[in-house]
Amino acid sequence: MAAVDLSTHPGHLARRLQQAHSLLWGAMVSEETTSPQFAVLNALEEKPGMDQRTLSEHVHLDRSTIADLVARLAGRELLERVRDPEDGRRNVLKLTEDGRRLHRKLVTRTARMNRVFLAPLDGEEQETLLRLIARVASAAEELRG
Amino acid sequence: MAAVDLSTHPGHLARRLQQAHSLLWGAMVSEETTSPQFAVLNALEEKPGMDQRTLSEHVHLDRSTIADLVARLAGRELLERVRDPEDGRRNVLKLTEDGRRLHRKLVTRTARMNRVFLAPLDGEEQETLLRLIARVASAAEELRG
DNA sequence: TCACATTGCTCAGTATGCTGAGTATTTCTG
DNA sequence: CAGAAATACTCAGCATACTGAGCAATGTGA
Numbered sequence: 056m057a058a059v060d061l062s063t064h065p066g067h068l069a070r071r072l073q074q075a076h077s078l079l080w081g082a083m084v085s086e087e088t089t090s091p092q093f094a095v096l097n098a099l100e101e102k103p104g105m106d107q108r109t110l111s112e113h114v115h116l117d118r119s120t121i122a123d124l125v126a127r128l129a130g131r132e133l134l135e136r137v138r139d140p141e142d143g144r145r146n147v148l149k150l151t152e153d154g155r156r157l158h159r160k161l162v163t164r165t166a167r168m169n170r171v172f173l174a175p176l177d178g179e180e181q182e183t184l185l186r187l188i189a190r191v192a193s194a195a196e197e198l199r200g
Numbered sequence: 201m202a203a204v205d206l207s208t209h210p211g212h213l214a215r216r217l218q219q220a221h222s223l224l225w226g227a228m229v230s231e232e233t234t235s236p237q238f239a240v241l242n243a244l245e246e247k248p249g250m251d252q253r254t255l256s257e258h259v260h261l262d263r264s265t266i267a268d269l270v271a272r273l274a275g276r277e278l279l280e281r282v283r284d285p286e287d288g289r290r291n292v293l294k295l296t297e298d299g300r301r302l303h304r305k306l307v308t309r310t311a312r313m314n315r316v317f318l319a320p321l322d323g324e325e326q327e328t329l330l331r332l333i334a335r336v337a338s339a340a341e342e343l344r345g
Numbered sequence: 346t347c348a349c350a351t352t353g354c355t356c357a358g359t360a361t362g363c364t365g366a367g368t369a370t371t372t373c374t375g
Numbered sequence: 376c377a378g379a380a381a382t383a384c385t386c387a388g389c390a391t392a393c394t395g396a397g398c399a400a401t402g403t404g405a
Contacts, residue, residue: 058246075340101203195220
C-alpha cells in the first residue's frame, strides 16, 4: 500500500495551522497568556459570573481542561473563582481588574496578529476560510454533542 | 473594551477544528494510534530509513515531540529505531511488518473518516478549504523556518 | 422523606507539542 | 591534528486536551 498525501488530510492540516498560529501568537501577542486562555478571558468579559461548565461550552474546551486553565489564571490573579453560595457545586468566575486590563491589551494585539496570519489570503478568501472551518467544526462537534 | 467574536479568530477555529477531528478520529479510525502517529507511519512507509530530524520536517512536528512519539511506536514494535553505524548521532527508522500492516489498515479508515468529516461541504468547498489552510499554514511556517 | 439520578467539580493518567539545556558525535577550520 | 562549530538526539519542565473515576451538592420521584 502506497503512502498517502497528507496535504489532503484535514486533520493534518488543522494541526499544522494550529501549530503555526501558536508560534506566531507567542511572537506577536503574548508569551505568558495562550490563545485558549485569551478565549476564557474574552468569554468572562462578555458574561461575568459563568460557572466552569458553561464556560467550557462557550469556548469549546473540556471541563477538565477548563479546570486547569482557570486554576492557572486564578493563580495569576486574572480572575476570581468563588463557590456559589446558592449552589455549592458551582464555581462562579469573574475577571479581576488585572484580568480586564490584560484582556483589553490582548484584543488589540490579536487583531494585529490575525491580520498578519491571514495576510497570504485576500479579503474574500479570508472570509471563506473562516466560514468553511466554522461549518466543518460545528458539524463535527454536533456529532457528539 | 467589549468582548470579541471568537468565530472570526483563525486560531480559535483551528483549535476547534483539530479537536473535532481528533474526536472523530478516535471513533472512526483508531483509539490506540493517533493522527500524528499515522503521519509518522505514513512518512516512513514513503521513505524508510529517515532519521528523526528529517522525519520531523516531513510531518511538521518538533524534534522533541518526534522523539517521544517514535519511542511510543517503537515500544509497540511498529517501527525499528537503530543507531546509524555511519553516523553515530542519527537514529535510523524503519517500519516493522506490524507497522506496515497497521499503516495499510489506517489508510483505508482515514479515507472513510475524511469523507465524513468534510461531508458538510460540497466537493469544490472541500478543495478550497484544504488549499486555503495549506497556504496559511505554509506561509506561517516560513516565518520562522 | 429518602433513595437515586443528575450536575459540577476535582484528580489521576496519558498524549501531543513546545522551549531550553545538556550530551554525544561528526565536521569544519586554523 | 586539535579546538570550535554544527548536528542529532535526549531530558526536564510546562501548557493544552482528553478519558474515566470519584466526590460533593442538588434535584427528583416514589
